[in-house]
Amino acid sequence: MKRPHVLRLCSVFEPPDAVLAHGARFDPIGGMQNHTGQLTRALAARGVRQTVVTGRPPGAPRRDAPSPGVVVLRHGLRLRAARQLYCVGAARSAWRHAPGLDLVHAHVGEDLAVLPLARMAAERAGAPLVITVHTSLHHTFVAAGLRARALKAVGGRIEDWAERHCAQVIGLTPRLAERLIDGGVAAERVRVIPSGVVPAEFAGDVADPFPQVPRPRALFVGRLHRQKGIETLIQAAAALRGPLVVVGDGPERAAAEAAVRAAGIGDRVYFAGFRPHHAIGAIMRHADVLVVPSVYEELGTVVLEGMQAGLPIVASDTGGIPGALGDAGVLVAPGDPVAFAAGVNRVLEDRDEAERLGALARERARAYGWDGLAERVLEVYDAALGFEPTAAELVAVA
Incomplete structure (x- = not known):
């Protein structure tokens, strides 16, 4: 045809x-x-x-x-x-x-x-x-x-x-x-x-793009925009058990960086800026938990990418995220920094639970x-x- x-x-x-x-x-x-x-x-x-x-x-x-x-x-x-x-x-x-x-x-x-x-x-x-x-x-x-x-x-x-x-x-x-x-x-x-997602982008051994950032580490990937919940994420960062890597750029970057400086956590939050999409697989393979604090999200490609990478995910219970993630992640109320910090710390502190969630996520990603x-x-x-x-x-x- x-x-x-x-x-x-x-x-x-x-x-x-x-x-x-x-x-x-x-x-x-x-x-x-x-x-x-x-x-x-x-x-x-x-x-x-x-x-x-x-x-x-x-x-x-x-x-x-x-x-x-x-x-x-x-x-x-x-x-x-x-x-x-x-x-x-x-x-x-x-x-x-x-x-x-x-x-x-x-x-x-x-x-x-x-x-x-x-x-x-x-x-x-x-x-x-x-x-x-x-x-x-x-x-x-x-x-x-x-x-x-x-x-x-x-x-x-x-x-x-x-x-x-x-x-x-x-x-x-x-x-x-x-x-x-x-x-x-x-x-x-x-x-x-x-x-x-393209599974090949999340396969194979690659070097850590951020060797200077200690492990375990949390990862955010996306536009720095209010819709993506960046304000909530920065508020939660001070209570995280590990450092936070922020990959992306956008209109809220300056405000987010100022909030980090004001909170005195500049040594624990790393702003990596924009990275080309073909680099995201390597970035995810060297993260320990993916954080998706969106205010609303019809689906969220980053959720699917995190699933393909086998990452445990802590995400907002909003839009199409629950349907995609199912029981392969931790869902919390959008806009709640305390809940996000608790969800991330739960995953960082319980590696058996993190591995279980990551395996479930990778299995669900096969449909995408x-x-x-x-x-x-x-x-x-x-x-x-x-x-x-x-x-x-x-x-x-x-």
């Missing part, structure tokens, strides 16, 4: 290592970046031609071809605010490349532009639209503050409108799929396909390999293009 030519629209995409030279302040590591990059590679390996239209972090080329049959077109100004100005160039690019497309696939997060752009491109191409909801501004986004409440109100309406005019909707978790169906999306148009997930995305594309799905291709939502 001939593979489709897909236009992938996403406000963020896996950045090249070149962003390191520019401070990596534009959310260089995050679930959607990893998801879109890994999915694009996995589909390219299956012969799917893809044009990716996305935002441009500082230091990233405007155009590159990371895989055979894949072209990435990045747009946007070098601003730390109003990053959605990428949509001006992205609209021109999507319009120009729409003719000849077979399908448009939009990835939705906290962005107001991507869905109108995707709908426009699909209409111009006469092609079906598939939407992957990474964060639902209508159903699951937790709004704190005036800006976030306005984003939720406007973005929720845009999301509802787009979901009524698309061929298929992919939710990362059964929880989200249920809410989409309850919100009026026909059940036969909803699929559950989570983010995934990108090879299998890419095949499921291809089945969604077939359904959107009018090929008759089999019963096995329809995902039941419990």
